Amino acid sequence: MNESKTLERRYRRLIAMYPRKFRQRREEEMLSVLMSGAHDGQRWPRPAEIVNLARHATPSRLRNGPPPESFARRHPRSVLTIRVLLGIWLLVLTVAFTLRTPWGLAFLLAEALNVYLFARTLVWKRDGGGGSEPPSTLSQSR
Amino acid sequence: MSTRPVHETTFLILTALAAGSQHGYGIITDVMEISERRVKLGAGTLYSALERLSGEGLIEVDREEIVDSRLRRYYRLTSEGAQRLAGEAARLRSNADAAMSRLQINPTGRMATT
Numbered sequence: 194m195n196e197s198k199t200l201e202r203r204y205r206r207l208i209a210m211y212p213r214k215f216r217q218r219r220e221e222e223m224l225s226v227l228m229s230g231a232h233d234g235q236r237w238p239r240p241a242e243i244v245n246l247a248r249h250a251t252p253s254r255l256r257n258g259p260p261p262e263s264f265a266r267r268h269p270r271s272v273l274t275i276r277v278l279l280g281i282w283l284l285v286l287t288v289a290f291t292l293r294t295p296w297g298l299a300f301l302l303a304e305a306l307n308v309y310l311f312a313r314t315l316v317w318k319r320d321g322g323g324g325s326e327p328p329s330t331l332s333q334s335r
Numbered sequence: 336m337s338t339r340p341v342h343e344t345t346f347l348i349l350t351a352l353a354a355g356s357q358h359g360y361g362i363i364t365d366v367m368e369i370s371e372r373r374v375k376l377g378a379g380t381l382y383s384a385l386e387r388l389s390g391e392g393l394i395e396v397d398r399e400e401i402v403d404s405r406l407r408r409y410y411r412l413t414s415e416g417a418q419r420l421a422g423e424a425a426r427l428r429s430n431a432d433a434a435m436s437r438l439q440i441n442p443t444g445r446m447a448t449t
Contacts, residue, residue, distance in 0.1 A: 219382055222359055225405035226378050229360040245377030 196236050201228060203238055210250035269314065276311040283307060341423050347374055348384055349393065349412065349420040356397035356411035359385070385410065393419055 204227045208220050227242065238246075283304040290297035341349070344366075351357060351365040363376045376384075388394045393416035397409040412420065 215386070219386075221406040222408045223378055223382055225407060226359040226363065226381065228405065230363070230378070242377060242379075245379040247379075249377075249379030249383045 196234055197228070197231075199236050200231055200238070203236075204228065207238055207243060207246045210247060212250075273311070273314055276307060276314065280304065280307050280311065340426070341419070344374065344376065344380060345384055345388065346420070346423055346427075348376075348381070348388065349416060349423075352394060352410060352412045353417070353420060356409040358400075358407040358409050360407075362410070388416070392416075 201224065204224055205220070208216060208223055211219075227238070230242075283300050287297055287300040287304055290300060347366045347369055348362055350369055351362045357365060359378075359381060363378075363381060366374055366376050385394065389396075389410075392413055394410045395413050397411040399409070400407045
């Protein structure tokens with residue numbers, strides 16, 4: 194009744210995370226599945242459902258075949274080179290701005306993060322690059 | 336691509352559809368039963384898999400029904416899907432047989448070289 198309408202609205206909001214084309218094809222039947230799994234009086238989607246929908250709503254997961262490999266996995270050597278160059282550039286910026294301004298501190302922190310990710314990339318490469326995903330780049334890690 | 340082993344979730348979904356067509360929630364409950372409640376598919380997981388399996392031509396839409404003003408879309412295996420499932424089941428059985436026969440030789444499961 195009223196609770197069911199509320200729950201339906203909340204499920205629709207979660208399904209809204211999916212690409213529009215996918216929703217056009219699947220929204221109604223997906224909602225039907227979610228509502229069938231709900232217990233009497235349930236007003237909110239379960240946390241596990243929210244996590245599951247969020248994980249699968251990205252376009253790459255909905256494409257056919259295995260998910261595309263990350264840039265870092267395909268080009269580990271380029272990533273190391275980029276990190277070294279970025280490290281030098283950040284060091285120059287840190288020195289140029291010194292620690293007197295907030296920018297100096299921000300660049301110093303960015304440099305520390307870069308060194309940390311560089312070290313992780315090295316460890317990942319040494320371990321053969323298998324298993325888990327390689328460390329993400331600065332832009333991916335946000 | 337056809338030689339790539341299928342993921343357990345995919346295997347269970349195909350198995351759920353092997354006896355006849357089912358709608359989304361039917362697949363979830365059936366997969367739970369087949370796996371003895373070990374695998375509970377989330378709606379997100381299910382629809383990612385259905386999307387992929389439809390794209391690969393292993394399943395197709397059988398029919399649609401409206402029940403309590405909600406859409407139920409039924410899926411069924413294609414002949415390619417049935418073939419793929421049979422092949423995968425045979426592969427798993429062969430692996431399982433090998434494991435069982437070796438475990439019989441050494442029931443503790445410990446490797447002789449260690």
